[in-house]
Amino acid sequence: MIAAVTDHLGLIYLVCEWIIRLAMLAVVPRRRNSPSARSWLLFIFFLPIPGVLIYAAIGRPAFAQWRAERFRRLAPFFADTNARMRPAGLRIPNAQNRKAVDLADSVGGFPAIGGNAIELMDGYDQTIDRLVADIDAARFSVRLLVYIFADDATGMKVIDALARAVARGVKCHVLLDPVGSHRWRRGTVSRLRSAGVEVREALPYRLLHRRTRGDMRNHRKLFVIDGAIGYAGSQNIVAKDFRPGVTNQELVVRVVGPVVAAMTAVFVADWFLETETMLCNAVDVPAPAGAVVAQILPSGANYALEGFATLLVWLIHTAQHSVVVTTPYLIPEEELMGAMRTAVLRGVRVSIIVSAVADQRLVRLAQESYYEDLLAAGVSIYLFENYLLHAKNVSIDGRLSIIGSSNVDLRSFQLNEEVSLLIPDEATTMMLDATQDRAITGSRQLLLEDWKRRSRPRRFAENLARLLSPLL
Structure with a gap:
């Protein structure tokens, strides 16, 4: 029985x-x-x-219906911001750059705008010090959106500056990702609130809670001071060596000028999505401060297309001379692999700078599974040594730059909320090219024949990780 x-x-x-x-x-x-x-x-x-x-x-890279509906309610706010920003007679001399900003406008919703002053910063501690100085000079508002915010010595510099700003009457708001900041979340949130800072968790995750998901994160790094100064890039608010044995190297762009209005709008929108509170009903557009055209490109599950991935593939397909991609994590989609192969066949020099230092073993194995195909296609791969090169940037033909928070992997393309600054400007791209050249100088070029000599167990581990890569 x-x-x-x-x-x-x-x-x-x-x-x-x-x-x-x-x-x-x-x-x-x-x-x-x-x-x-x-x-x-x-x-x-x-x-x-x-x-x-x-x-x-x-399994499905989409937010809950309530959040999608809340995002739709932001449409009038975005439309008003765009109407205030959209310039009359914006001149972009290069035809390919004009097409790029039009595509970015279509997928991300913000127009390109001129009149900006751009500064690239790759000194980790110097960037924190510059941010602290800007917070100390703030008169009206400080808004920080960040993936990792620690209450270590580095984070305390920023927390103390925010406390001083609050004491002066400055309104300070912080959005931090609770998964990225999980090691320090309670301490950081407690210290910020004690300082009088309004702080919220972006995409808060609680096990078995129907309104949240642990795998879809807000990975943006976006700092806005007085609605006039903006920071975008790869750097979090945490010590550069917060992982034992690993020291991060980053790239951040500091911008002053009208494009900061779009940065403000992204922060205000993310705050509304978490709180249903609008920090402002209209965004003021700062006065011109320079001559550089710039454009904010947000991406994530709220948007119909994978904005950064869509733009990157198109840019590689239209490149004429050179493509340089810097990313710590490289798990390319088939469309991106195809674009790079085709570019090389057209005579375009395609270079990828990745870090020789690994902080995530499984991701690194999945990444390495693509190296042989890329090298065989004629793509140059450079392994940056001694530091974890955590910077994320792209240079196209010496005419257009992208600097932001998005990695070149499926997670950033499909799951994470990201933000990039598109700069169709030769002078700025020349500065980025110089930064990338320094990274190449500090790298070891990976050669196909050398890579083919890796062991069979290593190949097996790579292939297994590659099968799992869309799930990472």
Whole structure:
């Protein structure tokens, strides 16, 4: 009798597994791109019940309906900001740059605007000191949106500056990601609130809470002071060596001028999404402070297209001479791989600068699984040594720059909220090119013949990680 019941339950379990397998063959491809769909289906075919439960939790890269509706309510605010920013007779001499800013406008919703002064900063501690100085000079508002905010010695410099600003009557708001900041979250939030700073968690995550997801994060680094000075780039508010044995090197752009209005709008929108409170109903556009054209490109699940990925693929397809991509994490989609291969065949010099120092072993293995294909296609790969090169930037033909928070991987393309600054300006791109040249000088070029000599166990580990890469 017991054996018969056991056999019956076993049959039911087996039937359920096959029902799940067959049903997910129809469900998964409709909601994911091809690499992600293959990985999810492989996972579900091997472990049907755990796989479908995990897929139900994090399988679809979309926010809950309530959040999507809240984002739609921001449409009039964005439209008003764009109307205030959209310049009459903006002149962008290069035809390809004009097309690039039009595409960025279409996918990100903000226009390019001139009159900006741009400064690139790659000194980690100097960037923190400059931010502190700007906060100390603030008269009206300080708004910080950051993935990692620690209450270590570096973070305390910023927290103390915010406390001084609050004491002067400056309104200070901070959005931090609770997953990125998890090691310091309680201490940082407590210290900020004690200082009188309004602080909220971006995309707060609580286990089994229907309104949140742990894998979709706000990865933006965006600092705005008085609505007139903006910072964008890769740097968090934490000590540069917060990981044992790893020291970060970053790149941040400090901008003064009208494009800061779009930075303000991004922060105000993110604050509204978390609180349903509008910090302002209209964004003032700062007066011109220079001659550089710049454009903010936000991306994330709220947007119909993968904005940064869409723009990057198009830029590589239209490049004429050179493409240089700096990223700590490289897990390219098929479209991006194809764009790089085609560019090389057209005679374009395509270079990728990645870090020889690894802070995430599984991601590094997945990344390395693409190296042989890229090298065989003629792409140059440079391994930056001694530091974790955490900077994220792109240079196209010496005429256009992108500096921001987005990595060149599936997580940044599909899951994370990111923000980039697009700069269709030769002088600024020349400065970025010089920064990238210094990084190449501090790198070891990876050669195809050398890479082919890696061990078979290493290749196996890479291939396994690559299968999992769409799930990372």
